[in-house]
Amino acid sequence: MKQLKDTSAEERILEAAKVVFMKYGLYGARMQDIADTAGINKALLHYYFRNKEKMFDKVFEGALQKYFQSVDVFGDTTLPIKERIFKYIDNIVSFLSEYPQMTMFIIKEISINPEMFKEKLQALKRGRTVRFIQALEEEMSAGKLRKIDPVMFMINLHSLCTYPFIAAPLFKHALKANGKDYEKDFSPEKLKQSAKNFVELTLGK
Amino acid sequence: MKQLKDTSAEERILEAAKVVFMKYGLYGARMQDIADTAGINKALLHYYFRNKEKMFDKVFEGALQKYFQSVDVFGDTTLPIKERIFKYIDNIVSFLSEYPQMTMFIIKEISINPEMFKEKLQALKRGRTVRFIQALEEEMSAGKLRKIDPVMFMINLHSLCTYPFIAAPLFKHALKANGKDYEKDFSPEKLKQSAKNFVELTLGK
DNA sequence: TTTGCATTTAACCAAATGGTTAAACCATTC
DNA sequence: GAATGGTTTAACCATTTGGTTAAATGCAAA
Known part of the structure; x- marks a missing residue:
């Protein structure tokens, strides 16, 4: 799985979310996939964006x-x-x-x-x-x-x-x-x- | 000779699979959703089409x-x-x-x-x-x-x-x-x- | 140094999900 | 009527998935 680095965690997460959501859509996307792509732990996703839907909304x-x-x-x-x-x-x-x-x-x-x-x-x-x-x-x-x-x-x-x-x-x-x-x-x-x-x-x- | 129901279970499943897969894609689609749409039990899906991927392939x-x-x-x-x-x-x-x-x-x-x-x-x-x-x-x-x-x-x-x-x-x-x-x-x-x-x-x- | 706060993680948890099993159902054939 | 074989179901099971928690880490201000 491709990883993004060299930016703040929040930015990296949003960028990763963009990539994964665009490819798989809201239902098809996996939080773990987004975390892996961003190169951070899954809990971080929920720390910055409460839940999947809220993150999707931002994207x-x-x-x-x-x-x-x-x-x-x-x-x-x-x-x-x-x-x-x-x-x-x-x-x-x-x-x-x-x-x-x-x-x-x-x-x-x-x-x-x-x-x-x-x-x-x-x-x-x-x-x-x-x-x-x-x-x-x-x-x-x-x-x-x-x-x-x-x-x-x-x-x-x-x-x-x-x-x-x-x-x-x-x-x-x-x-x-x-x-x-x-x-x-x-x-x-x-x-x-x-x-x-x-x-x-x-x-x- | 076997009598064809106006829509056999297998046909109904394939039709439902078409609808659900087209809408959500392979990853986004849910087997339960397909079963519900077809109006049958989930186990039927696996009886007719071994697994999700095989069913998707047919569609x-x-x-x-x-x-x-x-x-x-x-x-x-x-x-x-x-x-x-x-x-x-x-x-x-x-x-x-x-x-x-x-x-x-x-x-x-x-x-x-x-x-x-x-x-x-x-x-x-x-x-x-x-x-x-x-x-x-x-x-x-x-x-x-x-x-x-x-x-x-x-x-x-x-x-x-x-x-x-x-x-x-x-x-x-x-x-x-x-x-x-x-x-x-x-x-x-x-x-x-x-x-x-x-x-x-x-x-x- | 210590306090306070944002950041980060591993370890969990409950629900959802793909898949299995064994038994029941039912029409046809012997 | 019993055997046959295709069809259907409820009850399970193992894994995945979204989400939580409490503790650790780092870092800037006091």
């Missing part, structure tokens, strides 16, 4: 915070629409390059236990997405953007930016067959460019 | 089988390229409409325990994807399709078809704010149409 809250930070740019009304979209692409792809498991973690845990996170989710969104969709519709009506289904556009945009990270293990496997180097196809820069192409292609310029 | 094998069935059409060289793509879109979207959690289940379990599934994955793919990408490249060279990065195209195509199901819980939450009925935006038919538009747009006609 999940941090994850949500960081995740929704990428989406916040949609609400920045000082920027023109397309720039907001491009910034979102840069944000989310860079973020997921660092934490490729984040999307699955958040979605899985929410779908397992929706009640647990209702308030937290409610606090994070304040109609950002819905308002942005309205802004899209307005520009389409004004003839500044091609008229398409704005909701489907948003879904597609998120899909292009997010799924490549989720499915990376499968893709790598499916594409590994001849001598070609497919790692480069997952480079963040290529993904960003591809998503931006999609935006230009569908919204017109 | 996972079935999942893989069904999942890769959707992709098989890429290898059907009797069909023109674009028709293969369109058929894949129809296949995968219809399949995921029925089992929205399938993608996450497969990817999660593989990423947790890659060794466990190496052989099974190896058996399922025989360069299908790689050969299809070569076919794409040939048609591009022949001027029949617009010249784009074929690997990125495949990644994008899968993303558009798959991610909407994965993220449905999040999307529904993010979009639920005014009186609009957003359920229709997740209709399989709309998704298929949107993915096909993407294909036409990027590969040219």
Whole structure:
């Protein structure tokens, strides 16, 4: 089992909890596994974070915070629409390059236990997405953007930016067959460019 | 001849195992939970499927089988390229409409325990994807399709078809704010149409 | 040096969990 | 009716797991 060191115990525990919870989820994660990964005794976990759920909460809250930070740019009304979209692409792809498991973690845990996170989710969104969709519709009506289904556009945009990270293990496997180097196809820069192409292609310029 | 009950115990167990394993994964799932869901005694599980891992194997094998069935059409060289793509879109979207959690289940379990599934994955793919990408490249060279990065195209195509199901819980939450009925935006038919538009747009006609 | 406090540990504990066993049930066959 | 064999169950068992406790350690202030 991999160990983390060279930081305070509390930090090491949180970092280890992040790793283990992301991999196994709330139910699948084992306290002993977290302790081993952090390189400390199991009792320490309970000293710093009363119990498993409280520890999970800390980890999940941090994850949500960081995740929704990428989406916040949609609400920045000082920027023109397309720039907001491009910034979102840069944000989310860079973020997921660092934490490729984040999307699955958040979605899985929410779908397992929706009640647990209702308030937290409610606090994070304040109609950002819905308002942005309205802004899209307005520009389409004004003839500044091609008229398409704005909701489907948003879904597609998120899909292009997010799924490549989720499915990376499968893709790598499916594409590994001849001598070609497919790692480069997952480079963040290529993904960003591809998503931006999609935006230009569908919204017109 | 033995009379089939409308649902035999064994079938009910497998069905319950599917539900519970998909939700919690191998480590997170509890045998008692599976037994309760199936409405039988816990010992029955071990009677039909020796142990947890063997039961999981059965479930996972079935999942893989069904999942890769959707992709098989890429290898059907009797069909023109674009028709293969369109058929894949129809296949995968219809399949995921029925089992929205399938993608996450497969990817999660593989990423947790890659060794466990190496052989099974190896058996399922025989360069299908790689050969299809070569076919794409040939048609591009022949001027029949617009010249784009074929690997990125495949990644994008899968993303558009798959991610909407994965993220449905999040999307529904993010979009639920005014009186609009957003359920229709997740209709399989709309998704298929949107993915096909993407294909036409990027590969040219 | 000693006091006080945060940090750390080994040793436990009760409950949950995967798994076993032996017996009961029940329809069919002899 | 007895034997057969697949099906079902309650009662167990050993291990794992989340959580507790009391004592040890280190360290900074008095």
